[in-house]
Amino acid sequence: MSPIAQAIPTQPAIARRAVFPFTAIVGQEEMKLALLLNVIDPKIGGVMIMGDRGTGKSTTIRALTDLLPEIEVVADDPFNSHPSDPELMSDVVRDRASRGETLPLMQRKVQMIDLPLGATEDRVCGTIDIEKALSEGVKAFEPGLLAKANRGILYVDEVNLLDDHLVDVLLDSAASGWNTVEREGISIRHPARFVLVGSGNPEEGELRPQLLDRFGMHAEIRTVKEPALRVKIVEERSGFDQNPQTYLEQHETEQQALQQTLIDAQNLLPSVNLDYEMRVQISQVCSELDVDGLRGDIVTNRAAKAIAALEGRTEVTLDDIRRVITLCLRHRLRKDPLESIDSGSKVQKVFSSVFGVEMPTEG
Known part of the structure; x- marks a missing residue:
């Protein structure tokens, strides 16, 4: 073997099945x-x-x-x-x-x-x-x-x-x-x-x-409701299905740029700093939302550092935390199996209160 x-x-590369590009x-x-x-x-x-x-x-x-x-x-x-x-x-x-x-x-x-x-x-x-x-x-x-x-x-x-x-x-x-x-x-x-x-x-x-x-x-x-956006999605998919190779070539530069961004972010991640006061506030949000255990605190800390690394920064900002905290906590609020998962408004409300910022208008 x-x-x-x-x-x-050293063997010639086998042609792989075309995959719809992430950047598209x-x-x-x-x-x-x-x-x-x-x-x-x-x-x-x-x-x-x-x-x-x-x-x-x-x-x-x-x-x-x-x-x-x-x-x-x-x-x-x-x-x-x-x-x-x-x-x-x-x-x-x-x-x-x-x-x-x-x-x-x-x-x-x-x-x-x-x-x-x-x-x-x-x-x-x-x-x-x-x-x-x-x-x-x-x-x-x-x-x-x-x-x-x-x-x-x-x-x-x-x-x-x-x-x-x-x-x-x-x-x-x-x-x-x-x-x-x-x-x-x-x-x-x-x-x-x-x-x-x-x-x-x-x-x-x-x-x-x-x-x-x-x-x-x-x-x-969620399914996109806006008609113009739905048309754009259909057109992009049709363009790919009609001629995958040409479509991939059109997105190659973007794909390579995003790939390099991910490599750079992985290398930068160990250097990213999350301020102690912000860590305390993240844990306060978890506590006020009555999140069981410490997984919510740990994951939010990690995700905030990862998003900073993705954008090429070594310091986590308040906006980084705002963008990831709902993703990290919404599914941890459910105590009853019959209860539905929070859309994010509850998490954002407590986040705004603890961090002293205004609630986003989108909810």
Whole structure:
């Protein structure tokens, strides 16, 4: 397998399916911002996108994945292991690196893994071949979707219809960055650091509050009502469908610029400062909204720093916090499973009161 893997970079590039460019997506600013911030800082904890059918949820997520720069991986490893960061290496690769072995490397596009609704736990987490383990004394592991998603994006459409137990498994892996499979006393673990993106239609039911709280952000999208904007969206899509290659060439400069912006933001993020007084005020907002636990405080801090990095700044401003706080807190206010999620007015009202600013006119 190793010689084949090493030969991969020299093979001619296989033409990939054309993907609608992220920079050409009209509207849905809330969803686009939440996705970009999670790419800059995956520790924000993923995005739950709820909205009407046919509002471009899947299109936007595929477009974002296509936009991301290639990553360097260990070529003969099924977990997309990082060649130098031990936290993103499988145990086998870490052992090889510690022995001073030269690892075969290759560039690979960031993967977007679709998790089908009917997926079993074995398909998601991977399986251990017990017979092989007992007869040959080796840990025979068949990687699952979480292995493929490492250092990429895991997308679950209609996550609100997924079995609660599977949602728990996904959220555990996303939070810890590791997936552990145990069978008959045999245990195998591998890195599973991914951006978890769930989407769904609120008419089909919401996730339980306990699960919803574990998503870093919650973006709401609505069908565009303005006729001129609807026409623009239809025209853009028609232009892409008629001649994808020409359409992509027209947006190539914008795409490259946004890709570079994301790379710069990731590099700048560790240098971004959030003033202590602002951190206290963020926690005061969470306290006054009666948000359970501290996830809301942590995610809002991270998102505020990420948006500053996105715009090339090293100091978080009050406006940064205003733009992300609803995304980070609205889904944490629901105590009753039958209660609907706040549109954002409650969060903005408390934010305005604590930070001493006027309520935005849009609500």
